[in-house]
Structure formats: structure tokens, C-alpha cells
Amino acid sequence: MIASRTPVSLHNLLVAGGHRRRCVGGGCGSRKRGRVQRRHLTQALESLWRHTPRPAPPAAVARGEANPSWKPPPLENPAFEEYYKEQRIVREEEWGDFISVLRNPLPATFRINASSQFCKDICSKLENDFKRYLESEVSDEYGEDAAKPLPWYPGNLAWHLNFSRKQLRKNQALESFHEFLKHESEVGNITRQEAVSMVPPLFLNIQPDHHILDMCAAPGSKTFQLLEMIHQSKEPSLLPTALVVANDANAQRCDLLIHNTKRMCTANLVVTNHEAQNFPDCCLANDPSEIYRNDCKPQRLEFDRVLCDVPCSGDGTIRKGHDMWRKWNSGMGNALHLLQVDISMRGIALLKVGGRMVYSTCSMNPVENEAVIAELLRRSGTSIELLDVSNELPELVRRPGLSTWKVKDRGSWFHNHEDIPYDRKNVILPSMFPSSEGQSMCENIEVNTDSNRSFSRNFNSEKTSQVCYTNGVSNSNSTKHFDSTSNSMSSNFPLHRCMRIVPHDQDTGAFFIAVIRKLSPLNEGQKEEVTKTEHILSTDRALNFHEESQSETVPPGKTAMHQQKIGFEVLDDDEPLEDQKKICIDGCTSKDNLSKVSLVSGDVKNDQAESGNKMKLQGQCKWIGVDPVLFFKDVTVIKSIVSFFGINISFPLEGHLVTRSADTDNARRIYYVSKSVQKILQLNVQVGEQLKIASIGLKMFERHRSKDGCPCAYRLSYEGLPLLLPYITKRILCASPNDFLRLLQYRTVNFAHFIDARFGEEAASLLPGCCVVILHEGHQHLDLDSITMDPTTIAIVCWRGKATLNAMVSPPDRKELVERITHRFGFKAFKVEEDENPQQED
Numbered sequence: 001m002i003a004s005r006t007p008v009s010l011h012n013l014l015v016a017g018g019h020r021r022r023c024v025g026g027g028c029g030s031r032k033r034g035r036v037q038r039r040h041l042t043q044a045l046e047s048l049w050r051h052t053p054r055p056a057p058p059a060a061v062a063r064g065e066a067n068p069s070w071k072p073p074p075l076e077n078p079a080f081e082e083y084y085k086e087q088r089i090v091r092e093e094e095w096g097d098f099i100s101v102l103r104n105p106l107p108a109t110f111r112i113n114a115s116s117q118f119c120k121d122i123c124s125k126l127e128n129d130f131k132r133y134l135e136s137e138v139s140d141e142y143g144e145d146a147a148k149p150l151p152w153y154p155g156n157l158a159w160h161l162n163f164s165r166k167q168l169r170k171n172q173a174l175e176s177f178h179e180f181l182k183h184e185s186e187v188g189n190i191t192r193q194e195a196v197s198m199v200p201p202l203f204l205n206i207q208p209d210h211h212i213l214d215m216c217a218a219p220g221s222k223t224f225q226l227l228e229m230i231h232q233s234k235e236p237s238l239l240p241t242a243l244v245v246a247n248d249a250n251a252q253r254c255d256l257l258i259h260n261t262k263r264m265c266t267a268n269l270v271v272t273n274h275e276a277q278n279f280p281d282c283c284l285a286n287d288p289s290e291i292y293r294n295d296c297k298p299q300r301l302e303f304d305r306v307l308c309d310v311p312c313s314g315d316g317t318i319r320k321g322h323d324m325w326r327k328w329n330s331g332m333g334n335a336l337h338l339l340q341v342d343i344s345m346r347g348i349a350l351l352k353v354g355g356r357m358v359y360s361t362c363s364m365n366p367v368e369n370e371a372v373i374a375e376l377l378r379r380s381g382t383s384i385e386l387l388d389v390s391n392e393l394p395e396l397v398r399r400p401g402l403s404t405w406k407v408k409d410r411g412s413w414f415h416n417h418e419d420i421p422y423d424r425k426n427v428i429l430p431s432m433f434p435s436s437e438g439q440s441m442c443e444n445i446e447v448n449t450d451s452n453r454s455f456s457r458n459f460n461s462e463k464t465s466q467v468c469y470t471n472g473v474s475n476s477n478s479t480k481h482f483d484s485t486s487n488s489m490s491s492n493f494p495l496h497r498c499m500r501i502v503p504h505d506q507d508t509g510a511f512f513i514a515v516i517r518k519l520s521p522l523n524e525g526q527k528e529e530v531t532k533t534e535h536i537l538s539t540d541r542a543l544n545f546h547e548e549s550q551s552e553t554v555p556p557g558k559t560a561m562h563q564q565k566i567g568f569e570v571l572d573d574d575e576p577l578e579d580q581k582k583i584c585i586d587g588c589t590s591k592d593n594l595s596k597v598s599l600v601s602g603d604v605k606n607d608q609a610e611s612g613n614k615m616k617l618q619g620q621c622k623w624i625g626v627d628p629v630l631f632f633k634d635v636t637v638i639k640s641i642v643s644f645f646g647i648n649i650s651f652p653l654e655g656h657l658v659t660r661s662a663d664t665d666n667a668r669r670i671y672y673v674s675k676s677v678q679k680i681l682q683l684n685v686q687v688g689e690q691l692k693i694a695s696i697g698l699k700m701f702e703r704h705r706s707k708d709g710c711p712c713a714y715r716l717s718y719e720g721l722p723l724l725l726p727y728i729t730k731r732i733l734c735a736s737p738n739d740f741l742r743l744l745q746y747r748t749v750n751f752a753h754f755i756d757a758r759f760g761e762e763a764a765s766l767l768p769g770c771c772v773v774i775l776h777e778g779h780q781h782l783d784l785d786s787i788t789m790d791p792t793t794i795a796i797v798c799w800r801g802k803a804t805l806n807a808m809v810s811p812p813d814r815k816e817l818v819e820r821i822t823h824r825f826g827f828k829a830f831k832v833e834e835d836e837n838p839q840q841e842d
């Protein structure tokens with residue numbers, strides 16, 4: 001995967017980039033005002049999304065020791081309780097259960113990567129080793145079934161643990177299990193992810209040829225899930241045709257996204273860095289009808305599936321035990337409502353007719369949830385429908401969305417917008433209230449009419465009635481009506497089709513999910529409404545609100561809670577975020593980018609650089625601080641790679657190789673992109689690089705500087721090997737399990753020191769340079785025409801040096817392979833040294 005790191009010093013520029021406008025003929029006054037606004041926006045945005053490092057454990061220890069009277073802050077917030085009681089988020093008699101579960105730590109959960117080569121090994125290790133171990137060792141503390149699969153997740157691939165992540169870290173008896181989880185997540189076989197966060201991708205109904213947009217993707221746990229889905233169904237050696245575009249507005253979080261998705265080794269992913277509400281559509285067609293004419297060459301970006309996992313107040317994650325209890329206030333949800341509407345309206349605009357969009361938040365607040373969905377339905381009219389997915393994932397316990405809620409502003413409750421004081425009318429918006437509008441469309445459906453919301457598992461005991469709908473709006477009452485039982489206005493949109501997951505139903509966090517289908521293109525009026533609420537408006541509003549809500553007891557910054565959110569979803573929760581960000585992705589240094597910045601200049605207009613920028617040099621990207629994406633076309637180099645490794649002509653290389661170095665003659669890395677990504681790249685070039693691409697493709701070849709006399713300037717990369725291996729016909733050696741392990745253990749082994757002398761001789765007979773060593777169960781003598789990366793084939797990249805064979809595998813991958821092989825072949829386990837320096841065998 002190619003990554004382009006954004007230098008921290010440029011972060012302000014990039015984050016604020018979307019709001020800068022060229023001052024065409026404007027006076028100095030407006031220029032100055034613009035600058036001031038930009039600065040404020042930048043500072044405020046930073047405070048919204050910047051991650052502050054978690055306090056270092058020693059400091060926490062010191063604090064406790066220095067001040068023995070220190071106690072953790074209480075898990076209570078009267079405003080929070082009053083708000084959700086008033087919103088009737090659960091029935092009155094359930095309140096005790098609800099609030100006490102919120103005060104309990106969140107159980108740890110994780111997911112096994114369904115498309116991993118070692119998926120079965122991991123499942124069997126869990127079932128046979130760890131499950132039994134936990135039953136015998138910790139059942140007193142955590143119950144008989146301390147580890148069990150989540151019943152609603154397909155294939156028993158997601159697991160629930162009866163203990164929290166903190167307990168997992170602290171409890172000695174769980175140490176080896178914790179190590180296992182950490183290590184397997186590092187190499188991409190496991191993703192530690194909150195149970196409810198796994199739900200939205202499951203409702204997208206992904207097919208292997210889908211083009212998918214993940215609008216707010218960092219840190220990438222759902223993107224990873226989407227990638228698993230598109231890779232899972234492919235036949236061995238068949239390249240998937242699907243595409244995932246994962247986007248995030250925050251450049252630093254994009255780095256995290258790239259780092260996390262890199263574990264997937266995919267050629268079908270593009271990571272972009274845009275404000276989702278302004279995501280470019282790369283339209284080539286003048287006439288909208290042209291868009292649908294030619295399906296071979298896309299005329300504009302359109303997606304079969306869109307995931308809108310929008311930025312939210314995050315109070316559904318309150319069980320993670322961070323500062324949410326102290327920080328929560330009702331202004332947080334109000335602040336984000338418009339941004340959430342704008343992002344999802346853009347999602348609808350980018351969705352193909354017939355396509356599905358999932359809207360989700362980890363907030364419980366109806367202003368961020370049902371109110372947003374009602375506004376989408378109101379704005380989009382007959383172009384979309386809110387789907388009833390009650391028959392999908394039947395094991396998942398969820399409750400219908402609310403149809404009644406109120407809005408709280410500065411300590412007062414409001415039932416409708418008319419009651420809002422004049423000076424607050426443009427801050428508290430009509431769309432935050434229950435609303436209804438639409439055209440006639442009758443259907444018979446079952447609807448929850450119980451104003452006390454006596455919900456039960458899967459709506460079983462709901463009272464139902466037949467209602468006639470107007471685009472989903474009950475025409476029994478075509479305007480909003482007052483619900484006297486709840487003392488609130490109620491919406492006539494079929495919001496009961498939305499799903500709320502509440503913590504005490506399944507011992508999880510809280511989540512909100514709505515599934516939308518696009519029925520027809522948005523009409524011009526609707527499109528206008530999308531553009532009318534420009535990003536700057538919604539972002540500004542979010543920021544204003546943010547500042548205001550602070551006066552209502554909010555301490556500065558929503559940062560910490562979002563950081564905590566990431567903290568859970570990144571590879572290793574033990575690792576402070578700052579450390580994770582230090583990982584230099586693909587060796588692109590800040591210095592590299594800075595040097596480009598000095599060459600590329602020019603204003604950025606509405607989140608897009610001006611095309612035809614005079615300062616733009618050949619091979620430079622027009623986006624500030626971003627490396628260009630260039631097709632690698634050096635025929636001589638490609639031919640030498642093809643002939644050296646004997647790459648079968650059926651593997652499409654031409655037009656699929658890209659580099660991010662302006663000096664393509666000396667490209668250090670060559671990346672492979674799938675057909676679907678290739679088409680997007682071509683379109684992007686045609687529309688003047690509207691897409692700001694942070695990362696693309698799978699690293700396949702790396703330039704080497706060996707003086708061993710190798711005739712090919714490039715070596716294979718371990719990441720790209722699974723994709724290429726079925727098409728390689730030369731420079732493959734087949735090792736016995738013993739010799740394979742020897743290579744992994746010592747990394748550098750003399751030809752004469754292999755246990756199987758024939759293997760050593762074969763290695764010695766190769767020309768110096770890169771080669772592949774394979775361990776294929778039951779096949780000592782390889783049929784090179786039928787090599788696939790099936791679960792029984794393990795392959796690594798090696799270097800044939802003067803007298804030795806060297807394994808080119810990173811320490812975590814070596815450790816993983818050693819564990820899998822010793823387990824499979826029943827060898828005695830040994831510890832792999834983690835240092836990067838090659839060891840010499842005895």
C-alpha cells in the first residue's frame with residue numbers, strides 16, 4: 001500500500017484546506033477576514049479531532065502513589081441521566097438495568113479475519129486451546145463461558161469475552177491469551193473491535209463486485225471488515241473485482257487508517273483525504289444520462305454501497321470508562337447534527353440507483369440519529385427509502401428507532417422549532433425536531449405505536465397497526481403531531497425501521513444503524529439542497545456549538561473521547577496512539593513531503609486544488625504535501641521482472657503498476673492496483689486529480705541495491721506475494737518443514753547447512769537475487785503450474801546471496817509463521833527473536 005504522510009507542520013493547512021478560497025478580486029478586508037476565520041476553524045477543528053496522547057502509565061501510577069486519596073472520577077452525570085430519561089431512550093422500568101450496565105466495563109470482543117490464510121488455524125486455536133484453558137483457569141472469576149462466539153456474527157468469527165480489555169491486560173492468568181490477541185491483530189488475523197461496531201458493514205450486503213465508499217473511515221475497523229468481505233468470496237488465484245474507497249477528513253487519522261488496513265494486503269483499496277460532505281464525484285459527463293451509458297469506462301464516481309459511519313458525540317461508548325461521564329452534555333449532539341446530515345446527503349448523491357447506504361453512529365442521541373434520518377427522507381423525497389431489515393441478522397437484538405423526541409438547548413427543552421428563541425433559531429435547526437413530509441406511497445407495514453415503547457427482543461411484543469404511508473410518512477396525519485403520552489412531537493416517517501442497540505440487551509456498547517436504498521437519482525432541487533448546506537456551514541456550526549456547549553459545563557475538546565474510540569479500534573490498545581502514529585508508513589518521510597510543498601503551491605478551492613496550477617511541475621501531485629500517483633510504464637524494467645520471475649502472461653501487469661515517486665526511473669517501490677482501482681485512477685487523471693489520494697495499491701516490487709550480481713533490479717515484496725505467487729513460474733524452492741523453520745529461526749542459513757542437502761543444492765544453483773521459498777503440505781515436489789496460496793501453502797520471499805539463503809520476513813510475520821508451522825507439524829515451539837538483524841545459524 002502506498003502512503004503519503006502528511007507532515008505535522010502541514011496539518012493545519014491540510015485540515016483547513018477545504019475552507020480556503022481564492023480571493024478573486026476581493027479586497028484586503030475579506031482576505032483578512034478569511035484568514036482569521038481559517039485560523040479559528042483550524043484551531044477549533046484541531047481541538048475537535050486531534051488526539052491527545054493517553055496519560056503514560058508511569059504518570060498514572062505516580063499520581064496514585066503520590067496522592068493516595070485520589071479516586072477515579074464517579075461514573076455519573078445528572079445531565080446525561082435527565083436527558084435520556086426525558087428522551088425515553090428505554091422504558092421507565094428498564095432504567096435501572098440500563099444505567100447500571102453503562103457503569104460496568106465493556107466486555108472485550110474481537111473478530112477473526114475471514115479472508116486470512118490462517119483463519120481456520122486461529123479458529124481452532126480458540127476453540128480447542130484457549131476456550132478450554134479459560135474454562136479451567138478463570139471460570140470462577142468470569143464464568144464457564146468466558147469466551148464465546150457472538151451469535152449474530154456470521155460463521156462464529158466474532159467473539160465475546162466475559163472480561164474487559166483492562167482485565168485482559170491486568171490478569172496474570174490471561175497473559176498468554178492477551179499476547180495471542182495482540183500478536184494476531186498485529187499480523188492482521190484478528191481485529192479487536194467493539195461488538196456493535198461490527199454491525200453496520202453486515203447490513204451493506206456486500207457482493208464481490210461492489211464498489212464501496214466508506215465516507216468516514218479512520219481508524220478503519222469497518223474498512224477492514226469491508227475488505228475482508230470482498231476478498232473472502234474470491235476463488236484462489238482470482239483477482240477480486242470490487243473496490244473500497246476509504247476516506248477520512250483528518251490527515252493524521254488517515255495515516256492510522258492506512259496503517260490498520262495495510263494488514264489486509266489488498267490491491268483493491270484507495271484511501272482518500274476529503275471532507276466527506278464535499279467528496280468529489282469526478283464527473284466527466286456533461287449530460288447526466290451519459291453517466292449510465294458506458295459501463296466499461298466510468299463517467300463519474302458512483303458506488304454500489306456507501307457506509308456513513310459519521311463523526312458523533314460517541315456517548316454509546318461510555319462503558320469504555322473514559323472521560324465521557326464527566327464531559328457529556330446535550331450540546332454535543334446538537335453540534336454535529338448538520339454535519340451528519342450533510343455527510344449522509346453527499347453519500348446518497350454518490351450512491352448508485354438501487355444501491356444501499358448504511359448510516360451509523362455510536363451515539364444514543366436521537367438528534368444525531370432519528371432526526372438525521374428523518375431529514376434525509378424529507379430532503380430526498382421519493383429518491384430513497386428507509387429499508388425494513390428486521391429479517392436480516394435475526395439473532396441481533398435491536399430496538400426500533402424512536403419517532404418522538406425533543407431538543408435541549410442551554411438547559412431548556414423544546415418540542416418544536418417555533419419555540420426556539422429568536423437568537424438561537426439558526427443554531428437549533430428545524431431538522432433536529434421530529435418532522436414529516438413527502439409524497440403518496442401506500443404500503444401496509446407493521447409499526448410500533450406504543451408510546452411507552454414497550455420494546456422487547458426483535459420487536460416481538462410490539463403493538464402493531466396498519467398504516468398508510470406517504471413516502472413512508474403516515475397519511476393518517478400528514479403533518480407532525482403531538483404525542484401527549486410522551487409530551488413530545490412525533491415524526492411520521494417510518495423511523496421504527498431504524499435500529500438502536502442498547503447496552504443492557506446484549507452486554508455491549510450502544511449503536512444506531514439505518515439502512516437506506518436509493519430508488520432514483522436526486523432531482524435538481526434536492527441536489528441544490530445538498531450544496532446549499534456547504535461544508536463550511538456545517539463545520540462552522542459544529543464548532544460554534546462546540547464552543548457554546550462548553551459554557552454548558554463541557555470541558556474543552558471532544559478529542560479525548562474520540563481518541564479513546566480510536567484507542568479501542570487500533571491494532572493494540574496497550575500502545576499509546578502517539579506511538580502508533582510514529583510508525584513511518586512506507587518510508588514516506590515528512591521531509592519528502594516538505595520538499596514537494598516548496599515546489600507545489602497555489603490556493604486550494606473548496607477542498608480541491610485549482611486545476612492547471614502554474615507552479616505544478618511534471619510528475620508532481622497537485623495536492624499540497626501529497627505524493628503523485630503515476631503509472632509505472634518502464635517496459636525494460638517490467639520485462640526484466642517478468643522474465644526473472646517467469647511471471648505468467650495471464651497476470652495483468654500492464655497499466656496495473658503505479659509508483660508515487662516523481663522520478664519513475666528510480667522508483668523505490670512499485671505498487672499493484674486492481675482493475676477497479678486502475679479505472680478510478682484513469683478517471684481521476686481525466687478530471688484533473690480531484691481525488692486526494694493518500695494511499696493506493698499493494699506493494700509488489702522493491703528496488704534493491706545488492707552487489708551480488710542479480711540481473712533484475714527489483715525484488716518481490718512479502719505483502720504482494722500472495723497475489724502474485726500463482727503466476728510465478730521461476731525462482732521457487734520447495735522446503736521441508738524443518739528447513740523452512742530453520743530459515744525463519746535464523747533468517748540467514750548457509751546452503752550447506754540445510755537439513756535436506758538437495759534443498760541447499762537447489763538454492764545454490766539459482767542465480768543470485770530474490771526467490772520464493774514454499775512450504776506446501778504433502779507436496780515435496782512442486783507442480784509450479786498449480787501453486788495457490790491455499791491454507792496449506794506457506795510462502796516467503798528470500799534472497800539467494802553468495803553462500804547463504806536469507807529470509808526477508810518482518811519479525812511479527814516470522815513469529816506468526818513459526819507458530820502456525822510448529823502447531824501444524826507438531827514441532828516444539830521456540831521463540832523468535834524480534835530484532836531486525838539477521839542471525840547466523842550455528
Ligand SMILES: C[S@@+](CC[C@H](N)C(=O)[O-])C[C@H]1O[C@@H](n2cnc3c(N)ncnc32)[C@H](O)[C@@H]1O
Pocket residue numbers: 049197215216217218219220221222223247248249250253274275276277309310311312343569
Ligand atoms: C466514528 S469515526 C469513524 C470510525 C470508523 N468508521 C471505524 O469503524 O473505524 C468518525 C471519523 O470521521 C472523521 N471525520 C470527521 N469529520 C469528517 C468529515 N467532515 N468528513 C470525513 N470524515 C470526517 C473523523 O476523523 C473520524 O475518523
